[in-house]
Amino acid sequence: MEVIEFKTKIKNGTIRIPKKYKQRTGNNVKVIIISEQGTRQADIIDKLLANPIKSKDFSPFLREEIYERL
Numbered sequence: 001m002e003v004i005e006f007k008t009k010i011k012n013g014t015i016r017i018p019k020k021y022k023q024r025t026g027n028n029v030k031v032i033i034i035s036e037q038g039t040r041q042a043d044i045i046d047k048l049l050a051n052p053i054k055s056k057d058f059s060p061f062l063r064e065e066i067y068e069r070l
Helices: 019-025 044-050 063-068
Strands: none
Touching: none
16 A cells, blocks of 8 residues: 545545546545544534533432442
8 A cells, every 4th residue: 555645625526636646546545534624523422512401300420429330
């Protein structure tokens, strides 16, 4: 396996390989996308941390109760 790194823009869902690398890549390649935008979709944990579900009867475990279960 050979690693080739280059920057390009995605156009209409297509990643263009620069001409100087086309002969070295062949038809089967592994693509890893690292976005420079630095954004990611919030997952369910992020959403719950930002907007916790409130319950009037909820009380967290005491330290003793946590270790009692082990």
